[in-house]
Amino acid sequence: MTAPDTTPGDPGILLVLDGWGHAPPAADNAVDAASTPVLDELTGRYPSTLAYASGEAVGLLPGTVGNSEIGHMVIGAGRPLPYDSLLVQQHIDSGELRENPRLVSLLDALAVRGGALHLVGLCSDGQIHANVGHLSELLAAAAARRVPRVWIHAITDGRDVADGTAETYLTQVTELAAAAGTGAIAGVIGRGYAMDKAGNLDLTDRAVHLVADAEGTEVNTAAEAANASERGDEWVDPSILRDAPGARIADGDGLVWFNFRSDRIQQLADRLLEHLAATARTVDTLSLAQYDTRADIPALVQRADASGGLADELTAAGVRSVRIAEAEKFEHVTYYINGRDSTARSVEEHVRITGPGASDYKARPEMNLDQVTDAVLDAAARPEVDLVIANLANIDVVGHTGDYAATVKACEHTDAAVARIATAAAESGRWLLLVGDHGNAEKMTKQAPDGTSRPYGGHTTHPVPLVVVPANKEATAALPQRATLADVAPTVLHLLGHKTGSAMTGRPLL
Ligand SMILES: O=C(O)[C@@H](CO)OP(=O)(O)O
Numbered sequence: 001m002t003a004p005d006t007t008p009g010d011p012g013i014l015l016v017l018d019g020w021g022h023a024p025p026a027a028d029n030a031v032d033a034a035s036t037p038v039l040d041e042l043t044g045r046y047p048s049t050l051a052y053a054s055g056e057a058v059g060l061l062p063g064t065v066g067n068s069e070i071g072h073m074v075i076g077a078g079r080p081l082p083y084d085s086l087l088v089q090q091h092i093d094s095g096e097l098r099e100n101p102r103l104v105s106l107l108d109a110l111a112v113r114g115g116a117l118h119l120v121g122l123c124s125d126g127q128i129h130a131n132v133g134h135l136s137e138l139l140a141a142a143a144a145r146r147v148p149r150v151w152i153h154a155i156t157d158g159r160d161v162a163d164g165t166a167e168t169y170l171t172q173v174t175e176l177a178a179a180a181g182t183g184a185i186a187g188v189i190g191r192g193y194a195m196d197k198a199g200n201l202d203l204t205d206r207a208v209h210l211v212a213d214a215e216g217t218e219v220n221t222a223a224e225a226a227n228a229s230e231r232g233d234e235w236v237d238p239s240i241l242r243d244a245p246g247a248r249i250a251d252g253d254g255l256v257w258f259n260f261r262s263d264r265i266q267q268l269a270d271r272l273l274e275h276l277a278a279t280a281r282t283v284d285t286l287s288l289a290q291y292d293t294r295a296d297i298p299a300l301v302q303r304a305d306a307s308g309g310l311a312d313e314l315t316a317a318g319v320r321s322v323r324i325a326e327a328e329k330f331e332h333v334t335y336y337i338n339g340r341d342s343t344a345r346s347v348e349e350h351v352r353i354t355g356p357g358a359s360d361y362k363a364r365p366e367m368n369l370d371q372v373t374d375a376v377l378d379a380a381a382r383p384e385v386d387l388v389i390a391n392l393a394n395i396d397v398v399g400h401t402g403d404y405a406a407t408v409k410a411c412e413h414t415d416a417a418v419a420r421i422a423t424a425a426a427e428s429g430r431w432l433l434l435v436g437d438h439g440n441a442e443k444m445t446k447q448a449p450d451g452t453s454r455p456y457g458g459h460t461t462h463p464v465p466l467v468v469v470p471a472n473k474e475a476t477a478a479l480p481q482r483a484t485l486a487d488v489a490p491t492v493l494h495l496l497g498h499k500t501g502s503a504m505t506g507r508p509l510l
């Protein structure tokens, strides 16, 4: 770790505008269409650039859309970090995954005792939480080890991919199973139920009972379940295939979770394992990547080391920070930005804004932004606070609804919040660094396989704007033409008067 240098810096505010991407003006660009006089003025008047936030620049496979977890991790780490999806793919390409001792021993045990293998995960190629290609590899491994029965408990997406595509992915899953020579879909359920992360256990339990107990609406085909949903792919009701006898999890079966990202599957994983234990079923369980569950689930692929980032540097230098976000994005400015490290640090305060959540953010594009902004202003007014780090969730969260008009409004609410924060920064002698963590709202349609253009609420591969409003407004050094999210932590440290951390490969932009 680098010793703090003695250059006096200024206190500041790091503001992550979640899902704030940049793309040329177009009919589906909500960021461009929104009236955002303050963002326009700050971007025009102060040093600004575009930062890469997807693909290899942040530690993803080339061409892969950015996401909040890797986005905030790289903002904090000051270097690209090989993300779980990339690591899993490397293990598949090298043949390591199939030979993984934990996997082999589970599959061999099932073959010997005649147990079934249950595979649970999101069935799409959105590459934010999961990739059906990984499922395919697990199916091939199960076939090679002669596991007698393999059940796929399919979660439908409609968020990381265009809505209305669930049937296509379920068909693909069936084809992958046929190609592997094993596996059948047991049940289907939307991610709104199965991947709740807000503690709505009534939703989670619908998924628990579908997967563990084969309880759901009976359907003849997976497509029938997907097409029956009146609220899109995210909300496909728990449905059990009529020709899936014995899909209920039995004592002695095995279970592998194939989402690589933890945050939206860990609630279900814990709840399901507790239910199995309570109903006297011993089930050996693995996850594809490491999960943040209460239960200790052995992972097939380990996480990259993310230490030596901003949090470690701030702690070593005694820099006091306040982290602020509403519930949707709270882990982003605490756990993710700290490198998936939950160590409590005495120099850090966490402010989690709770307010009415919403099952439909279209109707409330302002979310709880006023309270988030109030908290930022309170923290900025405290002289002992060196750094305020906040996430403004609206552009991403409302963008995910795929509703263009609501997303334009979310951008406009964000602009009004930035106006208040920029004024407070000026009044408290703070610099203000604005940056997106990945694109979303700047592209609100996607071409479907049939050539039609569909509303799209997912992330993009576009770069994100990065603007530095210096504490001393006279200083107007230009930023490099292109930056990456890895440059944010070195720039923040520089503005605070500290050197780039020795583990960081990004550079200060000023
Ligand atoms: O909501 C989520 O889980 C993902 C999209 O699936 O978005 P983000 O990476 O912004 O959290």
Ligand SMILES: [Mn+2]
Binding pocket: 018, 019, 067, 068, 069, 071, 396, 437, 438
């Ligand atoms: Mn995000």
Ligand SMILES: [Mn+2]
Binding pocket: 019, 068, 396, 397, 400, 440, 459
């Ligand atoms: Mn998102």
